[in-house]
Amino acid sequence: MIDSKNFHKGIRAVITPYNGHEIITTNNNIYIIRKKLNLDVKDFAKLCNLSEGAITKAEIKRSPRIDTIKKVAYATNETISFVGGFDGLPENTFAEKLYKAIKYHGHSYEECAKELRVGRDSIARYLNGGFPRTKRIQESVEKYISIIM
Known part of the structure; x- marks a missing residue:
């Protein structure tokens, strides 16, 4: 949504x-x-x-x-x-997992982008159903999301 x-x-x-x-x-x-x-x-x-x-x-x-x-x-x-109150957020899709991880880290979207070394537009794309395009970014995002696991 x-x-x-x-x-x-x-x-x-x-x-x-x-x-x-x-x-x-x-x-x-x-x-x-x-x-x-x-x-x-x-x-x-x-x-x-x-x-x-x-x-x-x-x-x-x-x-x-x-x-x-x-x-x-x-x-x-x-x-x-x-x-x-982020524990109850869903984590069924990649976008939901990333959104929840951003909240768990206490980051703004800009801080998340800086942490992952991507542009703010990339974060918006990921949250709207897109996926990281390179192996380096995929690994960075997986590590970032691991906080909710």
């Missing part, structure tokens, strides 16, 4: 499988972590080095940005995959 609303740093179109599920899970996990620590929004925001508004939006209104997820994960000693 192409989600044209979720552009990210130059990526024109990307697959966002089960995006609605991800949003609910992410919000719920951040709320659960905050309640487990018995903190109000103000203190939790301070702990995570975020604004109160960012925490409120993350819990109530929308899926947080990956940098918000990273800050919460690092501040609370939780995994990025748990905070982001």
Whole structure:
């Protein structure tokens, strides 16, 4: 499914499988972590080095940005995959596996492209059903995806 609303740093179109599920899970996990620590929004925001508004939006209104997820994960000693609610993402296709690995690594699409030493357009192509064209890139992508195995 192409989600044209979720552009990210130059990526024109990307697959966002089960995006609605991800949003609910992410919000719920951040709320659960905050309640487990018995903190109000103000203190939790301070702990995570975020604004109160960012925490409120993350819990109530929308899926947080990956940098918000990273800050919460690092501040609370939780995994990025748990905070982001990425464990439940499907991994049936190459594109789904890559998408899930990007989330597990806590990368933006641009950071993924840099890690794999490919262009941002290549990441968009892979997420839309394309495959790496060279053996070097195939091996790099397989290693990158191994985080979800």
